[in-house]
Amino acid sequence: MDDAITDVPGIKVGHYTDRDAATGCTVVLCENGATGGVEVRGAAPGTRETDLLRPLHLVEVVHAVLLGGGSAFGLDAATGVMRYLEERGCGFDTGVAKVPIVPGAVLFDLAIGNAKVRPDAEAGYAACQNASTGLVEQGSVGAGTGATVGKLLGLDHAMKGGLGTASQQMGRGILVGAIVAVNCLGDVIDWRTGQILAGARKPEGGFLDSSEAVKGGLADTPLGFTNTTIGVVATNARLTKEEVNEFAQLAGNGYPYAIRPASMLDGDALFALSTGDAGGDVTALGACGAEVVAEAIGRAVKEARSLCGVAAYRDSHQDTRNS
Numbered sequence: 001m002d003d004a005i006t007d008v009p010g011i012k013v014g015h016y017t018d019r020d021a022a023t024g025c026t027v028v029l030c031e032n033g034a035t036g037g038v039e040v041r042g043a044a045p046g047t048r049e050t051d052l053l054r055p056l057h058l059v060e061v062v063h064a065v066l067l068g069g070g071s072a073f074g075l076d077a078a079t080g081v082m083r084y085l086e087e088r089g090c091g092f093d094t095g096v097a098k099v100p101i102v103p104g105a106v107l108f109d110l111a112i113g114n115a116k117v118r119p120d121a122e123a124g125y126a127a128c129q130n131a132s133t134g135l136v137e138q139g140s141v142g143a144g145t146g147a148t149v150g151k152l153l154g155l156d157h158a159m160k161g162g163l164g165t166a167s168q169q170m171g172r173g174i175l176v177g178a179i180v181a182v183n184c185l186g187d188v189i190d191w192r193t194g195q196i197l198a199g200a201r202k203p204e205g206g207f208l209d210s211s212e213a214v215k216g217g218l219a220d221t222p223l224g225f226t227n228t229t230i231g232v233v234a235t236n237a238r239l240t241k242e243e244v245n246e247f248a249q250l251a252g253n254g255y256p257y258a259i260r261p262a263s264m265l266d267g268d269a270l271f272a273l274s275t276g277d278a279g280g281d282v283t284a285l286g287a288c289g290a291e292v293v294a295e296a297i298g299r300a301v302k303e304a305r306s307l308c309g310v311a312a313y314r315d316s317h318q319d320t321r322n323s
Contacts, residue, residue, distance in 0.1 A: 004136040005177035007167040008234045010034060010275035013179060014131030015142030015163075016077075016123040022113025022308050025068035025077045026142030026163060027127040028179060028232045031090050034273040036062035036103060037245035039252040042228065042267035046072045049103035050269070055242045059101055063090045064128075065232050065271045066104030067143035067163075067181050070118030074106040080124030105269040107183040107228035109146030111155060112308040136165045136179065139303030140312075143230065147183035148310055149301060150199030151227065152210050152218060159198040160312040161188070164300030166292045173236075174278050176285060178251070178292040180231030182300040184259045184266055186210045191257040191294035198301040198313050211260040227266045229255060231296065233289045234273040237280025248272035250286020254293025 001007045005028065012029040038053045048066075052059050064081050068074035082100045085091060091098030110118075127142065138144075144163025151158045161184065167177035182188060187199025187210045200208040233251040252270045256262040270293070306312040 001167060002135050003167055004165040005167060005179045005232065005234055006133045006136055008175045008177045008275055009236050011234050012131040012133050013136045014127040015137060016119060016127040017141045017145050018117060019145060019307065021117035022146035023069035023109050023118060024142045024145040025066060025074060025119040025123050025127050026181065027081055027124065027131060028065045029128060029131045030273055030275055031063060031088065033061040033063060034275045035060055035239055035241055035244050037241065037248040037272040038103065038269060039248040040269045041252060042269065043264040045267040045269050046075065046106040047104065047269055048075050048078060049101065053103060055245055059092055060241050062101040062103055064102045066102055066124060067230050068104065068106045068119045069109040069143055069146050071106055071108045071110055073118040075104060076121055077119040077124030078102045078104045080121035081128055084125050084128035103271060105230040107143065107147060107181055107230055108226040109183065111226055112148065112310060113146050138164050138299055140305045140307055143181035144300055147181055149182060149184050150187050150210060151185050152200045152208060152213055155310065157201045158310060160304040160306060160310050162300040162304030164296040164303060166295035166299060168288050168292050170288055172278060174280050176235045176288045176292055178231055178233040178289065178296045180229060180293060180296040180300060182229050182297050183227055184229050185227040185263050186259050186261045188297060188301045189258050189260050190298055197298055214261050229259060229266060229268045231293060232271045232273060233293060234275060235280065235285055236276030236278050237274060237285055238277045239274035243282050244272045244274045246282050247285050247289060251289025251293050254290035257290060257294035258297035
């Protein structure tokens with residue numbers, strides 16, 4: 001196992017990264033199809049095809065999930081993912097064409113780098129070409145390239161977010177994995193110890209503790225609507241469409257485990273995929289999913305590198321997992 005979402009059979013991950021413009025996209029491919037669901041918690045999400053994943057709607061199988069930077073502009077990258085899948089005969093068979101089902105979500109990374117450069121169809125296609133079942137690069141890559149965290153005091157005092165992944169093996173051969181692009185208003189917390197890993201930095205040094213600051217009345221920020229944490233959680237357990245949406249809801253609890261405060265200013269979304277035939281209890285899967293989501297969030301900031309003048313966790317820690 002690689003301790004990544006790609007440990008789940010049927011899952012591939014690929015990135016497109018533009019560090020000069022501080023943006024990119026990540027694709028989670030499930031070319032053989034997966035039952036899909038979604039949990040959207042944020043007040044200002046940038047998404048596509050999320051209604052299709054609801055239990056009352058017809059299509060049950062998805063073929064990829066796009067995670068991208070570029071705010072709403074970045075949804076264009078899904079067109080390239082669809083082209084890649086169509087060329088390989090993947091899609092919902094309508095009788096006259098196979099239509100790939102590609103839900104997606106984007107985060108706001110326009111505040112650093114070049115706001116005029118966003119992931120497009122070519123970027124989405126390139127991410128698919130780079131996809132594999134092996135090790136997943138983490139940190140300032142793909143959808144996490146231009147991500148930032150801890151923005152209560154503005155970007156001058158923020159830190160780099162990024163993209164992280166993790167997995168766990170449960171009993172009876174069941175696997176759960178997650179991949180998350182972290183671009184939150186609040187601080188990123190080590191979910192096991194409660195320690196702040198990355199967040200708003202006080203001018204005099206040290207962390208502000210954004211959760212305490214918000215409770216104390218500091219809720220006004222110039223970057224209030226530039227935050228989104230988006231991700232995918234996957235399992236090889238066999239889940240119905242209703243169950244995979246419940247799985248997404250429960251696994252979404254990993255966000256407040258590792259991000260404090262979780263706010264209405266974050267356009268958060270978490271997709272869920274069921275790829276296999278193993279038997280599994282949704283409650284147990286959800287508990288495991290919340291842990292791997294929280295672990296992925298921590299790794300996202302630990303692996304991130306400073307970019308465009310925004311400091312990173314690695315600037316003051318000797319954590320070289322992907323060096």
